[in-house]
Amino acid sequence: MRTNLDFTPFYRSSIGFDRMFDLLENASLNADKWPPYNIVKLGEDAYRIVIAVAGFAEDELTITHEANMLVVNGAKSEDEEVQYLHQGLAVRPFARRFELADHVIVEGAKLENGLLVVNLKKEIPEEMKPRRIAIQAEPTKPDSKQIEGDKAA
Template identity: 85%
Template sequence: MRTSFDFNPFYRFSIGFDRMFDLLENASLNAETWPPYNIVKLGEDAYRIVIAAAGFAEDELMITHEANMLVITGAKSEDEEVQYLHQGLAVRSFARRFELADHVLVEGAKLENGLLVINLRREIPEEMKPRRITIETQTAMTASKQIEGDKAA
């Protein structure tokens, strides 16, 4: 069941959030269910993605970090010499995509006990952090101009 939400009213009083509204509209289209995963918040700016990658070796997994997209792919090589009487383990190929916010970096990844663990950290550049702006008063501005005028005389 797909429910749609109209974001048009938000466009009236928001500037620069077009990408966020597009992500929300497309979120229901990205209904991948394989492989299962967890997203964990470890701290204020630290995150972890844990993907169940049982049956995959390190060389069969690939992690790509593009502009604001993290793509994890797994491709299992076919072993034609093996004849399965029953194959209950799902080791099919997959591609899982995660939209990342600005300034989110991939710190590293490891494969342990069949789980692919990817650590992420948000690092906001110094120029993007909030800073205090001093407010000049009109009297201070005229006083400084007056002093400059007296120096010239």
């Protein structure tokens, strides 16, 4: 069941949430469940996407990394000489989109045993990493001259 939600009223009453609403709208567009895929967290900042692309060769797949978006396309070349008696393998063209967080880069991709494996890593720039700020104590001033009062006798 697919429902199209209109987020226009939320745009009028919220500030700074545009990206979140765009993510929700894109999620409804990605409702196609083919080809199946897994997303695996390998460590604190390492991820892997595994897509089942049985029947596709390397030259029939393209991977594009745009701003905060990973797009995997597959298009099988047409062989008009083949006459199928039964075609049970789903080798139809596809486009699978993955929304990536800020600073996530694609480390590499490989095709093995009908699975497309895409390795991702989150690399936060050094200037954006949290850093500890040292607290400097104010230098102590030498005792100021006493103007009035008892002087120690």
